[in-house]
Amino acid sequence: MDHSTTKPNFDHRDMPMRELSIDRSAVSDTKEDVLSTHSVESKEYRAIEKRLVRKLDLTLVPMLWILYLFNYLDRNNIAQAKLNTFEKDLNLKGSQFNTAVSILNVGYMLMQLPSNMLLTRVRPSIYLASWTALWSIISASTAAASNYTHLIVIRFFLGIAEAPFFPGAMFLLSCYYTRRELAVRTAILYSGLILATAFSGLLAAGIFTGLDKKHGLAGWQWLFILEGVGSFAVSIIAMFILPDFPGSNTGSCRWLPTEEERRISADRIQKDRVNEKKIDGSVWTGLSAAVKDPKTWIFTIMLTMNHSAYGFNNFFPTIVKGMKLGDNTRTLLLTSPPYLLATIIAFCVALSSDRRRERGFHIAVPLIFSLVGFVISVVTVNKAARYTAAFLYIGGCFSSNALVFSWASNTLSQSAEKRACSTAIINLVSQLGNIWSPYFFPAGDAPRYVMAFGLMLASTVISMISAGSMKLVLIRTNKKLREAGTVGNLYTL
Template identity: 35%
Template sequence: MTTDEKTQIDKAIIPTTTEDVVTTKEQHYPEESSILKNMSEEERKIIERRLVRKIDLRVIPWVALLYLMLSLDRNNIGNARLGTLEEDLNLQGNDYYTALTIFFAGYVIFHIPSNLMVKWLLPSRWISATMILWGICSICQSAVHNASGLIACRFWLGAFETGVGPSTPLFLSFWYQREELATRVALYFGASTVAGAFSGAIAYGVLGNLSGDHGIAGWRWLFIIEAAPTILFGLMSFIILPNLPETVGKRWLTPEEKAVAIDRTRRSGNTDDKAFDKNQFFGALLDYRNWLAFIIYIGLNISLASYSVFLPTIIRDLGFSALNAQLLSIPPYVAACALVFLVSWNSDRTLQRGYHVASVSALTIIGYIFLLATENVGVRYAGAVLVACGIYPIIPLTLSWVSNNNLGHTRRGVAIAATSLCGQCFSMLGTQIYKTQDGPRYIRGHAVCLAFMCLGGLSTITLRFLLKRENDRRDKEYGVPETTDLSEDVDSNDRLYEKNPNFRYAL
């Protein structure tokens, strides 16, 4: 990034009068403002559609690929366990569960710092650097010879994965409008369901064909094969990923497209003059609405953490061989992938988050009831499929909901990170509730997940009710807003953020 680009981001011209508010856009971005003035509304819509297509084609496939690698490197320990990992490393007692849990300790500690670094260091730099580092940690797992080495690798793997996990939804919010975000976040997070399917297929091939090749155990080959591309993609991310609309060059966006991209961020109130704002930081943490979202995400992550690493074991204990269990772990992820995209697309179309979260939560609840209620293999496997179909759509829906309802980069970044952080804290519980001695029914694990999913569903209904009540109060006090343009608030000396009379919470 050039010095001029850096200056363009950092400088702030603060208006003091009504006349200043009208002209501040020209002062901030004179070239782009001039282009917009000479552009008709019809031309603007055509350019905006072209712009969104360009962003979709360049950004979404790439970040989805990055999250696929993240999911593979995070969860392949569950597949490796069905090899000889525990025997080769002489894991005793709770060593395996400690290795699972310590990952989330690293992930939790670095959540908020990582999201604050995104704008300061710029997305391409931060995402690229952290990918390379977690790829190194993941490959190092193939070289460990005891529990201590595995635990250390898993901790730093979790720490560096925060550079993509919670940071990418924040990065996407720099480029997309609120009614566009859930579908794009779904395409990003949907890669985790694809990774679940790939992971089973890759593990089947590696453990079945490479075990012992060159004197290397199959589970070691699994870590090497799935982690090596991560480092390559990390290096490529520095070149491929754009940073902020204000900094893109003419080689990617035309001057007209750049002008529209900047205007889109301002109309949605999605801009700040500085990388960190103390008031926004504490505002995000003290907002009760965000805390209800935290509870939703807690219920999700207890199920998600246990499901993603224990699904092969659960299927094996239905009566299948270890290799067949790898293959049978693929269909739940395929079904979940389809539902993630469908539900998120409809959520964006209607700008309704709460109803969709509640509906897929109900699917998960039914799935756990199936797993608990019978010993029939078919019904229990159907329950495993329903659990996947329920938990995975909640991820993009909840994070988009939080992003939609927090304005300002610091506030949005902290809110997204804190939501994910709270969920990951309880992910540690998710890795501990399925014990070998509880198989093959795993009553305790399924019951705990069921209880927390019910809590998450109840929180969803409560949050939507409170947001609807607040929107109704604002409609009564200020009238129904004729526009969602918040650009004047962006240019104001005293930003209102969520208190702007034109702002309404996404339901």
């Protein structure tokens, strides 16, 4: 068959080269003829699409979820280590622990944008798995730190090694899932972070109780070693499970989808794009478009303030300890329930958002509950009230945060390169919230941390205003598109 005469139902120029590296030689004349007659409305097309999504839900999403769980375990275990002999063994003084928490985000910021630009030109299955293996080794090496300098260097390079994963994972999801599907999958991915935070306390409690001082190692050292080994093992599996870009026949795309499913995986994303001016597939053009688009910066403010609002995350074990609800083991166990509930809330909010095809209110409304939680934490010293407030602000912050990424990915998608660059910029700059929020919690403010809760409350308000502003911008943009005679997809509000 002369493939040069084949006319697929999507424009190659609108897709990056690697997204369209279809093995046409493996496609029979019959399958080509059948697929060329497919339309989005046909039953056969929908059946193939449904099978494709089911396969992705059973491979891509779970694999990214496991990797993200370990990504956050290896990043956040320093919060649990603080309740062991970590500070004493490393002779940390004053705000040195806060700086160690913060410095990771400096390395994180430096690597995110170049990583996502590069990701559009490499195989995600190898790229993301390799970075996972590297951060696992770096995180485990924390067990060998003996002073503040060692800790700062390790944390800085841990940030660099962990940076490629989340924006890369979000980009990969947005390459395969439509706007109607993405919020729920993003919430599932994000639940890896929430559950990592929830179970990190349980893991730490078990390790500190059973392994502290075993073989001459402190409990916090075992914590870093065991979690690092676990994530390294998962990175090897990921190389075989993760797919590469739609239409490719590498990674799990070699064995997971059929030839028809490969074709439709690229076609359906092309059809899902907003019918606005497209841009070419150059990485640098995508970067320029992302930087010049005001929507990129509204999303950036929204997420930066959201990250500032959950500055409690690295200090939550310390906050709970300040409530004096029990010893260290009991404290670590009590850190889990708010995050477990937050996982359920985040999933329900995302499911509602996808079904209603709405984002702005689904981001702003959960943040109202966070506001209430922060207010309670500021105005009372009652233990039960403060612990209950934690359920409110944790559930609100995490459920809204997951939707910001899916909203941004869908909105800034005139090309795959722009989508990759814009999501990296948003995630990069928003790390400022993670850099300055540890300093909301000076040791002298323990156990109430009134200043911290006040600043997190203010950050929540700004995040809500940003979500409302974004919704108004997209309402006006959709109106202009309709007036210009646009037929088909408009921006999700």
